[in-house]
Amino acid sequence: MSGRTVKASDIEKAVAKICLEANTVLREDVLAALEEAYRGSEKESGPAAMLEVLVENAKIAKKTKLPICQDTGMAAVFVELGRDVVVSDGNIFQAIDAGVEKAYKEGFFRKSVVADPILRDNTGTNTPAMVHIDPVEGDKITISVMPKGFGSENKSAIAMLNPTSTPKDIIDFCVGTVKKAGPDACPPYVLGIGIGGTMEMCAFLAKKALLRPIDKANAKSHIAKLEEEIKVGANELKIGTMGLGGDHTVIGVNIETAPTHIAGLPVAVNISCHALRSASITI
Amino acid sequence: MSRASLGEYNDLGDRWFIEFMALCAWPGTVHALAWDSPLTRRVVMTNKKKIQVPLQADDIASLCAGDGVLLSGTIYTARDQAHLRICEMIEAGEKLPVDLDGQVVYYCGPTPANARAIGSCGPTTSSRMDPFTPAFLEIGMKGMIGKGRRSTEVVAAVKKAKAVYFVAPGGAGAYLSERVKSCEVVAFADLGPEAIYELVVEDFPVVVAIDSEGNDLYAGLQN
Numbered sequence: 001m002s003g004r005t006v007k008a009s010d011i012e013k014a015v016a017k018i019c020l021e022a023n024t025v026l027r028e029d030v031l032a033a034l035e036e037a038y039r040g041s042e043k044e045s046g047p048a049a050m051l052e053v054l055v056e057n058a059k060i061a062k063k064t065k066l067p068i069c070q071d072t073g074m075a076a077v078f079v080e081l082g083r084d085v086v087v088s089d090g091n092i093f094q095a096i097d098a099g100v101e102k103a104y105k106e107g108f109f110r111k112s113v114v115a116d117p118i119l120r121d122n123t124g125t126n127t128p129a130m131v132h133i134d135p136v137e138g139d140k141i142t143i144s145v146m147p148k149g150f151g152s153e154n155k156s157a158i159a160m161l162n163p164t165s166t167p168k169d170i171i172d173f174c175v176g177t178v179k180k181a182g183p184d185a186c187p188p189y190v191l192g193i194g195i196g197g198t199m200e201m202c203a204f205l206a207k208k209a210l211l212r213p214i215d216k217a218n219a220k221s222h223i224a225k226l227e228e229e230i231k232v233g234a235n236e237l238k239i240g241t242m243g244l245g246g247d248h249t250v251i252g253v254n255i256e257t258a259p260t261h262i263a264g265l266p267v268a269v270n271i272s273c274h275a276l277r278s279a280s281i282t283i
Numbered sequence: 284m285s286r287a288s289l290g291e292y293n294d295l296g297d298r299w300f301i302e303f304m305a306l307c308a309w310p311g312t313v314h315a316l317a318w319d320s321p322l323t324r325r326v327v328m329t330n331k332k333k334i335q336v337p338l339q340a341d342d343i344a345s346l347c348a349g350d351g352v353l354l355s356g357t358i359y360t361a362r363d364q365a366h367l368r369i370c371e372m373i374e375a376g377e378k379l380p381v382d383l384d385g386q387v388v389y390y391c392g393p394t395p396a397n398a399r400a401i402g403s404c405g406p407t408t409s410s411r412m413d414p415f416t417p418a419f420l421e422i423g424m425k426g427m428i429g430k431g432r433r434s435t436e437v438v439a440a441v442k443k444a445k446a447v448y449f450v451a452p453g454g455a456g457a458y459l460s461e462r463v464k465s466c467e468v469v470a471f472a473d474l475g476p477e478a479i480y481e482l483v484v485e486d487f488p489v490v491v492a493i494d495s496e497g498n499d500l501y502a503g504l505q506n
């Protein structure tokens with residue numbers, strides 16, 4: 001088989017690097033949104049003071065290499081694997097787990113993964129990562145790591161709506177999910193929303209949507225409109241930063257869509273706290 | 284603001300605001316005046332209150348939902364598994380590995396320390412500890428620090444025990460680590476981040492979310 005050879009050990013190193021970065025350096029788009037909220041648009045002084053703490057926290061984390069949040073999450077890993085790439089000296093799943101393990105050890109991150117959901121023994125390595133591989137054209141590998149904390153993961157939800165449901169029904173479900181999360185999962189939130197597909201595809205899209213910078217709207221105008229309407233609706237809840245009220249319950253809404261079945265309209269909401277962390281690398 | 288008026292506010296609308304001037308982020312800020320309307324529930328936080336932990340009864344009595352407070356002294360971490368174990372030990376009549384009588388429990392599982400007193404150490408979601416909280420209050424726990432809402436049972440139990448529930452800024456673990464001066468494991472070391480740690484804190488910023496009279500800052504945000 002011809003193609004470009006990439007060593008498993010290089011994948012491991014790359015994953016370790018972006019894991020360390022994601023956990024200690026807040027995404028630029030998220031930091032910019034928090035700063036904007038703090039400096040300009042938040043009129044209530046209570047939540048504004050809390051936003052200042054969050055901006056300060058990001059600065060301290062970057063400087064000291066302390067994790068932004070103690071819940072350094074479970075690593076969701078998205079791989080775009082060029083079809084002309086050949087991985088040598090190992091397999092890609094093991095390489096990714098080895099990279100995650102290395103980063104969580106070297107970064108002094110919390111190991112929050114249990115091997116069995118019922119027996120609950122900690123694996124001690126923060127692995128396995130949850131890995132999604134998409135085959136793409138070309139001879140490159142692009143890897144994105146999203147350490148996902150479970151305070152906000154626990155507030156996520158999926159609904160199998162009727163095909164005759166209206167955009168308003170979608171908005172109501174998404175805003176209702178934020179209302180249920182209330183002040184518990186570290187607002188202001190970012191919502192990753194999947195619409196369409198099968199049930200598992202819809203949930204996958206909701207998570208993947210969180211990778212997109214929050215200042216970039218969906219390219220389809222009717223979806224971008226929905227993003228905006230959900231954001232407005234959620235902010236009308238006035239939960240606000242740390243539940244202290246004010247204008248910032250949600251600082252970003254990203255929707256990804258997929259074709260779906262004539263009988264259904266799946267909608268999944270993956271809630272992220274303000275500590276939305278991810279980093280990417282191309283090998 | 285008096286307790287009575289705060290109670291009234293809790294019964295008013297589903298909108299509320301807080302003047303939050305008290306965190307150490309804004310030292311020396313003057314506090315703003317309250318205003319009220321039928322649709323707002325406003326809690327005023329006067330300038331930062333400094334309180335020692337473990338808490339004294341008169342300090343607890345002085346705290347109102349919405350107050351910004353800086354805590355200094357000793358607190359104990361415990362989260363899901365430590366709560367489960369302590370409750371099992373209470374039920375079995377066993378001696379507890381740490382005396383929580385009069386103490387403040389912090390719902391936190393820090394990251395490992397690396398040449399510092401502690402790693403990142405923000406609060407975890409408090410509601411997961413709700414089923415265990417009445418038992419903790421019965422053995423004398425006087426304060427809790429976490430994030431988010433509590434059940435109505437917990438609100439009632441806090442009131443009955445004349446205790447207090449604080450919230451700390453969630454997702455600001457790096458910021459909060461600078462307020463922790465030491466961290467020693469005192470029980471359940473096998474639980475790693477979920478062990479019980481004794482923390483010495485200085486000016487640890489929190490907000491009173493449930494006061495000893497049962498006023499709940501998040502009352503308007505219940506599902």
Ligand code: SF4
Pocket residue numbers: 069070071072148149150151152185186273274275405406407453454455
């Ligand atoms: S919800 Fe997010 S910010 Fe809050 S504790 Fe969990 S990971 Fe950290």
